[in-house]
Amino acid sequence: MELIADHVSVAGLHGPLLLPTSLTARPGRVTLVAGDPGHGHVALALALGGRVALAEGEVTVDGDPDEGLRRRHVALVDVPDVTAPEDAVSVRSAVAEQLALAGRPASRAATRAFLGAHDIDDGRGRFEGLEPSERTLLLMDVAAARAATRVLVVAAPDRFGGHPRSWYSAAERLAAEGLTVVVQVTHATARQLAAPSATFELGVA
Structure with missing residues (x-):
């Protein structure tokens, strides 16, 4: 699916949260x-x-501005205070929750199998203890596993530090499988990646 945002802005209680x-x-x-x-x-x-309601502008997927369509097909990955797991929980619990949110089997066996595919033995450690790239990879793969997912929006994976190349490579892999992948980063990370992909400017209030 092609995702287009045209001069989109979001208002807050005391001022704009997002400029066009x-x-x-x-x-x-x-x-x-x-x-x-x-x-x-x-x-x-x-x-x-x-x-969220838009103050101005429009977002479309394949030319359609319907919000319900975006809620169905656009998966939000690791958005702070929205879809990001609680740091204090175990890796196993965090992944099980994310699998359930994605509409995938989230039993102990299913969670163990998912973790095993990512070379994580038991998942008893705290989620916050994961390496930054490992955290992002897990969450992207869970979101991509949802049957309806066509677009991934990954929120600031560089906020946890580490080199961005590993999670960027994972994003490229998912894109190569046919997904539309949007990754929000700082200017410094964009320069560090020197990525051949398109780079757009975030309107910051």
Whole structure:
């Protein structure tokens, strides 16, 4: 699915959360959105996923502006205070919850199998103890496993540190499988990646 945001902005109680931002994301490639850290990243993710009212502009998937369509097909990955798992829980519990949210089997056996596929033995350690790239990879793969997912919006994976290349490679792999992948990063990360994919500017209030 092609995802297009045309001069999208989001208002908050005391001022704008997101200034007008435009981007075009197409299947088969990773689209970066660079901007300063803060609530703008969260607001854009929610806007792209059809989870917040727009102050202005429009978001469409394959030309259709229907919010319900976006809520069905756009998966929001690791958005702070929205879809990000609680750090204090175990890896196993966090993954089971994410699998359930994705509509996938989330039994102990299913969770153990998913973790095993990612070379994680038992998942008893705390989720916050995962390496940054491992955390992002797990959450992207869970979201991509949802049958209706056509678009992934990954919120600021660089906020946990580490080198971005590993999670970027995972994003490229998912894009190569036909998904539309949007990753929100800081300007520094965008420069570090020097990625050949499209890069757009986040409107930060």
